[in-house]
Amino acid sequence: MTEQAPGIALLACDAGQRQQLVQVLSTFGYRIVSAEDPASLQPEDLAQIKVDAWLLELADESPLTEWLLEHSDVPVLLGAGEIPAADCEDYPRWQCRLYGKLQPLLGTPAQGQAPSLAAPPTPNPEAHPICVWVLGASLGGPSAVKRFLDTLPASLPLAFVYAQHIDPGFEQQLPQVIGRQNDWKILNCRPGSRLQAGEVLVVPINRQLGFAEDGTLAVSDEPWPGPYQPSIETVLDLVSRQFGPACGAIIFSGMGEDGVAACGRLRQQGSEVWTQDTVSAACATMPGAVLDAGFSHRQGSPEELAAALERWLAREWSAAS
Known part of the structure; x- marks a missing residue:
């Protein structure tokens, strides 16, 4: 039977x-x-x-x-x-x-077909990372991003582009601020280099970031468009074009509504958009604006979001046995 x-x-x-x-x-x-x-x-x-x-x-x-x-x-x-x-x-x-x-x-049905994905290639330090996520933040952001990175293993096939509203005088200090007590390689932008797995690229404050056709980093002396420096909106669209659909975004603590519309565009292309929750955020205005617009798939503390991202990567890129 x-x-x-x-x-x-x-x-x-x-x-x-x-x-x-x-x-x-x-x-x-x-x-x-x-x-x-x-x-x-x-x-x-x-x-x-x-x-x-x-x-x-x-x-x-x-x-x-x-x-x-x-x-x-x-x-x-x-x-x-x-x-x-x-x-x-x-x-x-x-x-x-x-x-x-x-x-x-x-359980697994006796009949039927389980979906599968191709197994990811072994991370190669000379190659692009499998996934690139934007970390967007403003007021209270460095502390939240540090907590997130302290929880997340740096060995994952993943890289981050970190866009932080902050005074330009602190741009060079951000790698030291958020890189303590974790193994992530936090870098200020170096034109001509390539974004690699295990790295966190700090977006320039007063200069626009870009990617050349071969994927190398480029920097323009042009200021960011709009009222925010850097423009999280512009960074999200840039990463989406360069790395989509293997990209996502997490909006951490901050004021204002920078990035809301671009988060909607990420959702439309099928990418993940997550936000820091109101309880853990020093200022919940920016993540709250993304949530209120209906664009946030997941909310949580920095530690919860790190654990969720590790699970997400394991699920997204695992191959059926």
């Missing part, structure tokens, strides 16, 4: 998203028990649906979500994430993220 595949009930408001998720979950080998329009259901209807897990894409205030969180005796997964276009480079990573949430809870 063939063992029955684990059953999933799907609640998604958008009909197109619902259809896509049904197809993907079925490809994984899971059994779709229910995929009704949530608008047609009442909380008491959910008690009649016998499943092994629920997958929800509902508004936060949905009474269906509230009922399941209170009464369900099986796992309830909140959100499958934004679904990239099927021909987008980030689509396989999205599939792996979703499968990575389901498989530990439900």
